Amino acid sequence: MRQSTYETDRDMQDRAILVSLITPDIKRSSVDPEHSLEELVNLAETAGVEVLSMMTQQKEARDTKWFIGKGKVEELRAAAEELGATTAIFDQELSGAQVRNLEAALNMKIIDRTQLILDIFAQRAKTREGIIQVELAQLSYLLPRLSGHGKNLSRLGGGIGTRGPGESKLETDRRHIRGRISDLKSQLDEVVRHRNLHRERRRKAGVQQVALVGYTNAGKSTLLREMTKADVYVENQLFATLDPTSRNLELPSGKEIVLTDTVGFIQNLPHDLIAAFRATLEEVCEADLVLHVVDSASPMREEQKAVVERILGELGAAGKPQITIYNKIDLCRQDGSLLIPASNENTLVMSAYCADDLLKLRQLIQDKMTGDTRTFIFPAERGDLIALAYRTGEVTDQEVDGDTLKMTVELNKQDYEVHGYKLESYIEHQ
DSSP: OOOOOOHHHHHHEEEEEEEEEEEEHHSSSSOOOHHHHHHHHHHHHHHHHHEEEEEEEEOOBTTTTTTOHHHHHHHHHHHHHHHOOEOOOOOSSOHHHHHOOOOHHSSEEEEEEEHHHHHHHHHHHHHHHHHHHHHHHHHHHHHGGGGOHHHHHHHHHHHHTTTTSSSHHHHHHHHHHHHHHHHHHHHHHHHHHHHHHHHHHHHHHOOEEEEEEBTTTTTHHHHHHHHHOOOOOSSSSOOOOOOOOOOOOOOTOOOOEEEEEOOOTTTTOOOHHHTTTTTHHHHHHSSSSEEEEEEETTTTTTHHHHHHHHHHHHHTTTTEEEEEEEEOOOGOSSSSSSSSOOOOEEEEOOTOOOOHHHHHHHHHHHHHHHHEEEEEEEEEHHHHHHHHHHHHEEEEEEEETTTTEEEEEEEHOOOOOOOHGTTTGOOOOO
């Protein structure tokens, strides 16, 4: 009898047991092991894995050979045989030797959290830049683990669905892998060069940029879509957006700015991934204003917020003007279990699906980016000062009076803080 499509798909689908090791150093860190394991379930399901069971072990230190204790390895093997598991996914990063030892003992695919995240990114990368960045991150992760042959190596390179660099590339020597990494970095440098040219054009044209950042699945893409009517992919899953998307946004004054959606953050985000995506994440550093989107309904809201703030610090964007948006207020329980801060000039509590809230956000962005209106009187021959006034804000009126030019400028706060001292002596005094 012919198998149904469902049965065939189910046979091909990875069926996994998730494993987490809890040590005293993890307990002392900012990572909540229970929440991290719940997140691993979501990551696995996002990658198309059927999660069969979860297993945790508390231990004083990681086992250098097995990562978990030898007895736990036997327990894992028995559970895998009973449940029909094909894969074990570990919530912490494994060494190449640990992967080889576990594969030999369990005869199943061994994946760690880092590799799982990289695999999801490999699924989601659509643009040339995204594909380059993901392959660069994968190869940087794999290079120190390239010891062993055959099934160990192909499984290590394959990920959940054998996506990514591929077995043929990974079976070559380290020199070839390093050469490929060098080539990818050169390609990425070219992408960065083009991106910098676009930024410079925007800067010269006086276009201001706002960047959406936040924990994965906080609702950034929904906010971009609702604010700009952009045709962007929105899904209730982790890392639904990988490639950055920029759209024009009109403020209440009629002025247009550029709003950019960026990749979501997550705790234990692989270092190689941050390094590979630095070019994309630099959009945040170049932004005039950062909108930090927080999932109000998440019980781990404050921890997620702290993860984003830490990564912004690592990127050098911690000092940027920022508005914290507590999104998904419509999903919060009304029992008082999650206390929501009040809205103020730096904070907005809202739902991306509420038109009034979207209008409030537009106004808040405008207030944050626009300073006071000033009138300047320049000598007509001072083209340098006139050009600077244009770069420092939006000129709303100008009038020539003999040898002078009177200009009314709606100032950009950030630019005026940097260049305003050159203009202050030309302010019109009533």
